[in-house]
Amino acid sequence: MTLLDIRQRAGYLFLVVTLGHIILISAQINSRSGVPVLEQVTFGVFAEVQRSMTAVVSGVRHFWSGYVGLRDVREENAELKQQLADAQVQLQQQRALADRSRGLDRLLGLRERLTLNTVAAEVIALGATPDFRTMTIDKGSQQGLRSDMAIIAPAGVVGRVVVPSLRAAKVQLLIDRNAAAGALIERSRAQGVVVGGGDEMLRLEYVSEIADVAVGDVVVTSGIDGIFPKGFIIGRVEAVDRSGRAYRRITVSPAVDFSSLEEVLVVLTPTPAREMAGEIGK
Secondary structure, eight states: OOHHHHHHHHHHHHHHHHHHHHHHHHHHOBOTTSSBHHHHHHHHHHHHHHHHHHHHHHHHHHHHHHHHHHHHHHHHHHHHHHHHHHHHHHHHHHHHHHHHHHHHHHHHHHHHHOOSOEEEEEEEEEOSSTTSOEEEESOOGGGTOOTTOEEEETTEEEEEEEEEOSSOEEEEETTSTTOEEEEEETTTOOEEEEEEOSSSOEEEESOOTTOOOOTTOEEEEOSTTSSSOTTOEEEEEEEEEEETTEEEEEEEEESSOGGGOOEEEEEOSOOHHHHHHHHHHO
């Protein structure tokens, strides 16, 4: 052991002894409040430690409470959104049922006014191409449907059955470019033939030059085609184009909105013209 090491150890020993005396003296000396100085210092140190620990714990508690509260708010918000979505769906269903009920009421009213034998049918599909304006209904030969039976709606004439199957049938709409119906002007009784144009309008053709036709006239079925019963509304005259005395083009706006059809009536009773044709065929 060197002299330097002995001096360092002696210094450390002196420092320890000095701190020990200071602590003993502090323990014996009282402060102005009567509390020993050592106890007061020790309490102050531990108080600061406790204050820091309390602040940390309080911060953690507040953070956790905020996190839990935020989760509760998010869950409650998600639940409220789901309830709102469910309520909106129920509202739409009720509105759809109300619309369907009104449509069925109109169809039932029409059926009660008719003296014809009819069967109600629901539209289950529309034609996929604009070249052939057709729709499919949920009644077929099992319910007595045959080709060329007329299809009507509360608003007016819809079309005719072209392909019946056992439990469904394809219907050619009156606006199809290959469709036609015998027609007459309700006001003047002028006769002609309504033909489809493939779009949403109709044309009245083969009208006499001396016939009285004006914009706004109601066009109804004449019954001479053997398909549609007489007197059912087809539409109104939209435009009249004349060249001298001859009619060049008469445009008719259909009474039926073909894009919104949901329920229709199939006329099972044959027209007088068809009955007569049947008798001649026998």
